[in-house]
Amino acid sequence: MAIPTTQDRVPVHTSDTVNERIERKARERVRRLAAHPAEIQQRLRELEAEWDIERAIEANASVLAFIGVALGFFHHPYWLALPALVTAFLFQHALQGWCPPVPILRRFGFRTIDEIDRERFALKAIRGDFDQVRQSDDKAAAAIEAANR
Numbered sequence: 006m007a008i009p010t011t012q013d014r015v016p017v018h019t020s021d022t023v024n025e026r027i028e029r030k031a032r033e034r035v036r037r038l039a040a041h042p043a044e045i046q047q048r049l050r051e052l053e054a055e056w057d058i059e060r061a062i063e064a065n066a067s068v069l070a071f072i073g074v075a076l077g078f079f080h081h082p083y084w085l086a087l088p089a090l091v092t093a094f095l096f097q098h099a100l101q102g103w104c105p106p107v108p109i110l111r112r113f114g115f116r117t118i119d120e121i122d123r124e125r126f127a128l129k130a131i132r133g134d135f136d137q138v139r140q141s142d143d144k145a146a147a148a149i150e151a152a153n154r
Contacts, residue, residue, distance in 0.1 A: 012119050014102020015058055019111045027116055031124045038128060045128050052125045058107070058115040065106050066095045129154065 009017045016024050038045050056064075073087025098104035129135065134151045 008100055009102050012117075015107060015111070015117050016120075018101065018103035018107060020108070023108075023111045027111070027114065027120060030114070031116075031120065031127075035124060035127045035131070039131050042132060045132050049125060049128055052121055052128075055121055056115065057118040057121055058110055059118065061110050061115050062095070062098060062104065062106055065110075066091050126152075 008014075034048065038048055069091045070088035073084050073089075073091065076084035076087070094104040094106075098107065129151070134154050135148075138148045138151055
């Protein structure tokens with residue numbers, strides 16, 4: 006079995022219905038903001054603060070591992086199975102893009118960084134951030150400048 010690419014590993018293990026809903030909502034937001042460009046800057050700030058699914062999984066895993074270690078130390082050593090299981094799932098996620106929390110988090114709307122970036126760059130394109138690239142003599146520098154805005 007081939008290991009999915011970093012970009013594809015979570016969507017490959019997410020139901021088509023959930024992937025389509027996440028994509029549809031992003032498109033709807035972009036369409037709405039295209040008609041209200043004054044609101045784009047606020048949405049870009051929101052996107053900067055949005056937790057992607059990787060961050061949510063890392064937070065979830067660290068909390069569960071800490072709880073398991075604490076319970077193992079203060080209550081009973083059998084609780085140490087919890088951090089062992091959590092780290093095994095975290096490793097599985099690193100390789101395959103799937104672990105038990107992924108379907109739940111995706112249904113709650115957690116997106117991959119690539120999905121967030123697509124919305125971000127669509128809004129920047131609407132705002133005109135990339136227009137300067139075509140007009141610049143140093144297209145590479147202009148492109149990097151525009152992407153970093």
